[in-house]
Amino acid sequence: MKLDHGTEFVRELMGDEGKDQWLLVNPRMLIGLVGTVACYGWAFLMLGTSAFVPSAAAAGAAAGGPHLCFVLGAMAALAITWALSDFFSRRRRVQYALALVCTAAGAAGLWLALSGLWTLFSSVLLGAGFGLVYGLYGEFVCLNFHVSIKTYVLGIFCCALAACAGLLFAGAEMGFFFALVFPVVAFAAYACVFAFFHLGRQPVVDRRTSDARNRVAWRSYLATATAGMAAGFGLGCLLSTEFVHSWAYAIAEVLVVGTCAFLLVDACRKNRVNETITMRFFLPFAAVVAFPLMFAPPALKFVFAVLLLCGSLFPITCSLSAMCKHVALCDLSPIRAFSFGRLICLAGVAVGMALAFFGFSSEGMGGFTYETTSAAVVVVFMMLVIFSASFIMTEDNYPDETRIRRGADGATDEGAGSTTTGGAPIRRLEAAGEDGAEPATGEGAVARPGIFHIKCEIVARTYGLSNRQREVLGMLAKGRNADYITEKLIISSHTAKAHIYNIYQKTGVHSRQELMDLVEDTDVAAAGDMLQDILDDRA
Numbered sequence: 001m002k003l004d005h006g007t008e009f010v011r012e013l014m015g016d017e018g019k020d021q022w023l024l025v026n027p028r029m030l031i032g033l034v035g036t037v038a039c040y041g042w043a044f045l046m047l048g049t050s051a052f053v054p055s056a057a058a059a060g061a062a063a064g065g066p067h068l069c070f071v072l073g074a075m076a077a078l079a080i081t082w083a084l085s086d087f088f089s090r091r092r093r094v095q096y097a098l099a100l101v102c103t104a105a106g107a108a109g110l111w112l113a114l115s116g117l118w119t120l121f122s123s124v125l126l127g128a129g130f131g132l133v134y135g136l137y138g139e140f141v142c143l144n145f146h147v148s149i150k151t152y153v154l155g156i157f158c159c160a161l162a163a164c165a166g167l168l169f170a171g172a173e174m175g176f177f178f179a180l181v182f183p184v185v186a187f188a189a190y191a192c193v194f195a196f197f198h199l200g201r202q203p204v205v206d207r208r209t210s211d212a213r214n215r216v217a218w219r220s221y222l223a224t225a226t227a228g229m230a231a232g233f234g235l236g237c238l239l240s241t242e243f244v245h246s247w248a249y250a251i252a253e254v255l256v257v258g259t260c261a262f263l264l265v266d267a268c269r270k271n272r273v274n275e276t277i278t279m280r281f282f283l284p285f286a287a288v289v290a291f292p293l294m295f296a297p298p299a300l301k302f303v304f305a306v307l308l309l310c311g312s313l314f315p316i317t318c319s320l321s322a323m324c325k326h327v328a329l330c331d332l333s334p335i336r337a338f339s340f341g342r343l344i345c346l347a348g349v350a351v352g353m354a355l356a357f358f359g360f361s362s363e364g365m366g367g368f369t370y371e372t373t374s375a376a377v378v379v380v381f382m383m384l385v386i387f388s389a390s391f392i393m394t395e396d397n398y399p400d401e402t403r404i405r406r407g408a409d410g411a412t413d414e415g416a417g418s419t420t421t422g423g424a425p426i427r428r429l430e431a432a433g434e435d436g437a438e439p440a441t442g443e444g445a446v447a448r449p450g451i452f453h454i455k456c457e458i459v460a461r462t463y464g465l466s467n468r469q470r471e472v473l474g475m476l477a478k479g480r481n482a483d484y485i486t487e488k489l490i491i492s493s494h495t496a497k498a499h500i501y502n503i504y505q506k507t508g509v510h511s512r513q514e515l516m517d518l519v520e521d522t523d524v525a526a527a528g529d530m531l532q533d534i535l536d537d538r539a
Contacts, residue, residue: 028196029510032140033156035189039137040160042130042182046070047349048235051167051179052126055113064357066110066123067239071232071350073127074134077102078343081135085336088135089204095132096190103129103183111176129183136190138338142327143202144508149328150271150321154264157317161257168250197508201462205526210333216326219391220319221344223279226388227315228348230286233381234309235349236356237293237301252306259310263317275318282315283389287382294375301360316345331521355381452477455522457534463506472499476512477519 045051046067053066081088081095088095102125109122145152163182170178194200238252266273289307296304323341327334359377456477460470468489475485486496509515524531 032193037159038182038185051175069120069123070127073124074131077128077131078339082339099129099132135339139334142324142334149324151267153321158260205333213330224319225348228345229352231312232349232352234305236353237305240360275322278314294378
């Protein structure tokens with residue numbers, strides 16, 4: 001995983017002398033990354049194995065019901081989070097507590113396995129717990145890693161999938177307890193992240209403002225759902241034909257991790273695999289790979305299922321990183337936008353898994369033979385893929401940074417089909433409020449005029465900065481370095497670097513550029529009473 005932000009962070013604090021020194025990794029950020037990896041590992045284990053269903057694992061075969069119920073529970077939680085985004089954005093502790101209760105109840109129910117219905121209900125609860133905490137981690141990722149979001153997302157996927165490989169060595173008897181480690185780590189890490197990064201003080205973007213700024217077209221969501229459907233179809237085929245502790249499943253694990261590793265290397269170097277190109281190549285690939293499933297014997301179906309699953313990782317990871325970056329670029333509500341995007345993806349997963357479980361059941365369904373049902377579901381799957389391809393292969397999906405910035409000047413965005421005056425209100429306010437004049441340098445926060453001062457003051461009050469830290473914040477937000485701050489404030493170099501470090505810790509950023517982005521993206525119109533207090537103080 002690239003450490004661009006960590007490098008800049010260290011060099012700003014250590015100066016040029018630190019170029020050849022060991023990089024200091026922020027332990028607080030590392031805890032958040034570990035929690036995010038655990039959260040994704042939790043989902044991968046539940047979607048691709050029977051580790052969370054001891055009764056099915058002991059029998060050596062997977063039942064489709066618990067997996068589908070887990071997805072449905074996660075979808076319900078994400079839908080509720082999306083609908084009540086204003087409430088949960090201001091009360092993250094409530095969302096965390098609900099997630100903890102649902103997860104504990106679901107895990108206990110799956111362990112006891114009192115009846116078939118109880119197992120399904122427990123799977124729904126476990127899925128709801130995952131969906132709630134998934135939205136919280138989505139917000140954490142959007143707020144902290146948007147500059148190199150694709151690299152971080154792929155690194156998280158690689159680590160999570162590699163961690164899931166431990167199930168191969170845990171054994172069937174210990175599989176449930178191994179899987180239970182993932183939600184435990186996810187909840188423990190988020191509790192630390194919430195305290196470390198002061199997430200309760202993050203500025204809240206209300207749902208109406210967020211929806212007005214959202215520039216994602218319906219084609220993007222259709223592409224995400226199609227990729228999820230392909231992943232669900234591959235997972236359902238694997239779960240129907242294989243069990244975890246087998247050589248076939250070990251091969252599948254290696255190929256999936258290898259695919260994510262390839263994408264990570266590409267992102268760190270030339271970054272040629274983007275979301276639009278991926279979808280254009282993936283959709284024909286999915287149709288071609290799925291076709292042999294109609295004729296392949298059950299013992300070889302896992303080969304094509306693994307290929308389909310590996311191929312789906314290309315658009316899934318690209319669309320996830322594109323969504324997170326879009327949240328940061330357009331200053332959306334992270335909880336609302338992320339929850340809706342992942343809800344669409346999981347809806348595709350549910351459809352794909354349902355088709356696979358119906359078609360690849362060894363007993364057949366509805367009186368039809370195995371050959372008939374498997375061929376029918378493959379045909380349906382291919383038709384859905386072709387239908388999606390007719391809409392999304394000829395257009396860009398998620399708007400990139402260039403198009404968003406062009407929309408900020410009043411241009412019409414092709415993907416959204418509307419004029420985007422709400423997508424970048426900060427730049428328009430700056431142009432209208434200050435006539436392009438740069439604020440005075442080296443002055444205190446109270447003397448700094450215009451919209452720039454107001455945004456710096458909002459950030460300072462939001463994160464509880466001291467008066468001296470507010471002065472340093474204003475200089476950092478204009479791109480000044482530690483030497484400049486030392487000279488202007490007549491303080492020692494050590495004191496200046498200490499102020500910079502404390503500001504980074506309180507705001508949760510890792511570089512001067514991220515701090516500049518934080519100030520620039522501050523929504524003055526959404527400050528409410530805080531804005532009035534600032535104006536009263538200036539008066």
